[in-house]
Amino acid sequence: MNAQPFRNAIRQSIEAGSFLYTLEYVPDVRDGTGRKGIDHLEREAELVGRDPRIGGVNIGDRVSRLDTLDTVECGAIAATASGKMPLLHLAGKDRKPEEAIRVLQRAHSLGLTNYLLITGDRVIKPPNQERTRYHESVIAIQDAKKIDPGCLAAAVVSPFKYREEELANQYLKMVKKINAGANYLVTNCGWDMQKFQELIWYREARALRVPILANLLMPPLGWAKSINAGRLPGVHLSDDLLEIIVGESKLGKTEFERLSVRRLALQIVGLKLMGYAGVHLSGIETHELLRHTIEVADELEQKLPTSADWKAAWAEAHLLPDRRPAMFGPRSGLYLFGDEQPLPASFNEFPTIVGVTASEQELRKTRVLDTIDRALFDDDSVGAAVLKPVFSALNRIPLGERALLNLEKAIKQPILGCETCGFCRIPYVEYICPETCPKGLANGPCSGTDDNVCEFKDRECIHNRKYRIAKSTNRLSDLETIVIPAVTGTRMTSSWVNKYQHLTPAVLRISKAKQADSKSLTKANTTDGATVSTAVAAVGAHVSSDEVD
């Protein structure tokens, strides 16, 4: 199929500052022709094409399973049926870097240029015995911009984290994604409106010029229970909210559905007042239900014109049976701000939170490893002068090559968890091997943490330690600006030899994306289309980089 020009209503909406709605489509499991799922997609996409309020179809990528209909193919079908450019979610899970690039190239060749680039959640049933690889979202954003600098790249951020390390890591990685070229952000789904507000205020305090969309979910009772039990990675549904939803479910199907739509509509109204640029509504897969939700939100918007009106209505809708207001986060959860908006542009860098610090043991290990690394691998070090010719000579003979690899593994695996990736990234990640993250992420965490614990539930998220060390050594800004490339073609080779022979990819420090004062930012997300257009162009266009070493 040749590239076709599709009207990019999603881009137009973001650039014009008009509130964006899209219709979600989660590709079916591929069985036979997958005709049933495709029929549904075509039918709904046609309705989206005729509805000026809806920007396009947003299409998930291998949600919860790997054997689903192809997202790019579904995108082409949605584009043809609606005449509107869809938004493709492209996940790095179970994709090596070169495979992820091929998917982007295929989408681009079909004229599909709206992407939401994510790492993806845990692969529950790996297709083979090999370790499942995950291509990082930060690198995917760079890949997309290399293939087509004009593409519209979105990235995910989750404000729904309640411990310092996991929350700070989300915001640090968010800025890295903007620095890497993300044009706009989409949140994880959540119900904690104070956290939605925190993200907007954080953006304003950092003077970041980037539109943000919220992801909202309308869960049936079973889902609500399962999310509350922690079965949807990184998504928090509090005990109080579950109690309210359970109570609503006892009022009968029709009333339960009415109250569920009303909650979603109330969230939409609140988010509009905060300055969100639109919503992704997860779990709403028909045009009819989406249109109905928009109508309910419009009616509520008329009745609740101010933030104070909205807050009162939200609180009233979330009273527990004993008239206590529901809590949406954990009782001792961390919020960066109180009820008051912080001063505009009050900090240029990540605000240092008075809280956790690295332990003496964590710091000592980092110092020792850093000293060894510099002594052996700095270009002008004695270690490099002695070892480089010896290692290079050894590496030229197969026996020597194997011996070097085994030696490296024997030394580094017990200390660091080394998996002989051939491109040692530890100096850029506070000497914590990214291979000890089950997804192998070097550029910051996924959003699957819960209470600081990894999505895989078997360890503390490795990026927490990195954060504590960077904070204690005043290097937090590195976590926003240093982009560590993917490992390609070096696995099972000696990183020592690769380093001496300059065979590893360059690690870059990306200069900060252009920032603006918060006044123009506020304008950018309300009425001034031209300002948004400039903002969208500015982010991504003003990225320049220097090699770190």
Ligand code: SF4
């Ligand atoms: S260690 Fe952190 S980034 Fe890695 S999979 Fe676990 S939660 Fe995600």
